[in-house]
Amino acid sequence: MSGYCIQVYSTPMHIMCAYFLSCICSVAADCEVKSWDNIFKMDSHVPNHVCTIKQHQTNALTLIYRDGNDKLQKSERTFQFAGKRITLQQNWADMGAISLCEYLEGNTQLVKEKKLLELGAGTGLVGIVVALLGAKTIDITERQFVLRSIKRNVKNNLPLDVSTKVFVKELDWGKNYQHFQPIYDVILGADVIYDVDTFPLLLQTIHHLVKSKTILLLANRIRYERDTNFFNQLKSFYKVTLVHYDKTRDVRVYVVKIKQYK
Numbered sequence: 001m002s003g004y005c006i007q008v009y010s011t012p013m014h015i016m017c018a019y020f021l022s023c024i025c026s027v028a029a030d031c032e033v034k035s036w037d038n039i040f041k042m043d044s045h046v047p048n049h050v051c052t053i054k055q056h057q058t059n060a061l062t063l064i065y066r067d068g069n070d071k072l073q074k075s076e077r078t079f080q081f082a083g084k085r086i087t088l089q090q091n092w093a094d095m096g097a098i099s100l101c102e103y104l105e106g107n108t109q110l111v112k113e114k115k116l117l118e119l120g121a122g123t124g125l126v127g128i129v130v131a132l133l134g135a136k137t138i139d140i141t142e143r144q145f146v147l148r149s150i151k152r153n154v155k156n157n158l159p160l161d162v163s164t165k166v167f168v169k170e171l172d173w174g175k176n177y178q179h180f181q182p183i184y185d186v187i188l189g190a191d192v193i194y195d196v197d198t199f200p201l202l203l204q205t206i207h208h209l210v211k212s213k214t215i216l217l218l219a220n221r222i223r224y225e226r227d228t229n230f231f232n233q234l235k236s237f238y239k240v241t242l243v244h245y246d247k248t249r250d251v252r253v254y255v256v257k258i259k260q261y262k
Contacts, residue, residue, distance in 0.1 A: 082132035094191035099251035100219035141171035174201030216256035
């Protein structure tokens with residue numbers, strides 16, 4: 001999952017500051033307000049480029065901005081993976097995605113001729129690299145409003161014979177995961193552990209997809225107690241092993257397997 005976020009506490013002054021920041025950040029005016037469960041509605045005060053305004057139990061608000069809009073991201077960022085120059089139209093890529101790409105580049109046996117699925121792909125960087133490293137197929141998944149920018153990045157960075165192995169699909173955690181059969185060798189997730197409200201939905205989706213000999217690779221920074229709590233929940237069902245620590249970015253890469261599978 002991906003987007004621009006500003007989190008504030010819901011006092012009148014903090015809400016006003018958040019609104020002011022949102023207006024500064026706005027370069028697009030055609031993003032409709034999405035309606036999620038438990039969204040704190042601010043009526044006409046919601047800027048139309050804000051995707052959601054969400055109220056947490058801590059009484060904090062998170063403003064989540066769309067990142068799939070053509071006008072919202074104008075800059076480019078370039079990476080070098082799998083012997084190829086990769087240019088993303090978005091001038092950002094989360095630390096976990098970069099670390100996971102580097103890890104997979106050094107462990108291509110996890111990718112070559114494998115069926116893979118990426119959760120919360122963001123820019124699609126990891127999926128693009130996986131395709132270049134020789135995946136049999138890769139399903140790059142995200143929420144609907146991000147898919148267009150991912151498809152553009154895939155088209156701009158992969159030769160035709162490789163892009164035919166790549167499928168960009170909508171996957172909204174906890175909602176339409178039943179549309180995906182648990183047939184994958186490897187599930188990938190970079191920077192997907194960030195919002196405690198999504199943890200139950202992410203776990204539900206993982207339970208559906210991770211079967212038998214499936215390997216789940218998670219790359220994330222562990223900054224808050226909630227991040228540790230998520231991994232503790234995972235350990236109740238799966239064997240979780242730290243396989244790599246990227247000191248430069250403070251990112252940990254974990255291998256997650258069903259406990260019965262060694």
